[in-house]
Amino acid sequence: MHIKKQSYALPSDFKFPQAYLDLMAKGLPDIDPWWWLAPYKDSEIYWANTLHEQFPSRLLVPFAKHGGSDDVACFDGSDTSSDPKVLHIHAFCSPGWEHRGEANNFTEWLRKAEIEAAEFKSEGNEDKSE
Numbered sequence: 001m002h003i004k005k006q007s008y009a010l011p012s013d014f015k016f017p018q019a020y021l022d023l024m025a026k027g028l029p030d031i032d033p034w035w036w037l038a039p040y041k042d043s044e045i046y047w048a049n050t051l052h053e054q055f056p057s058r059l060l061v062p063f064a065k066h067g068g069s070d071d072v073a074c075f076d077g078s079d080t081s082s083d084p085k086v087l088h089i090h091a092f093c094s095p096g097w098e099h100r101g102e103a104n105n106f107t108e109w110l111r112k113a114e115i116e117a118a119e120f121k122s123e124g125n126e127d128k129s130e
Helices: 018-026 041-054 106-122
Strands: 034-037 060-066 072-075 084-090 097-103
Touching: 018 106, 034 106, 041 060, 041 072, 060 084, 072 106, 084 106, 097 106
Parallel strands: none
Antiparallel strands: 034 060, 060 072, 072 084, 084 097
């Protein structure tokens, strides 16, 4: 896989939600099968560029990737409220088929991801996702 090393520009007037910034400051929890993009700058840039190329009409700010699929959790970059929706975007599909769901905000998304992580781990999958 070739990772593009160019910088990704956030959509103008986009603000990360405070709940996300607070979590980044105190430490990101294990939400396997999801993994955080922020600690892996090359991956973060790769997914931002890939989604922009595939879905240029959308303003997406990716922050987590599902290890078992091409699903990416993204902030809605067109939302300048400082508490944007989280969109589940499926990469590598035709435009119009990428939307896989959403959460009203980061806090709601994180609750769902933590529930999914607990279920995933209870099924004995701790070491099976990437």
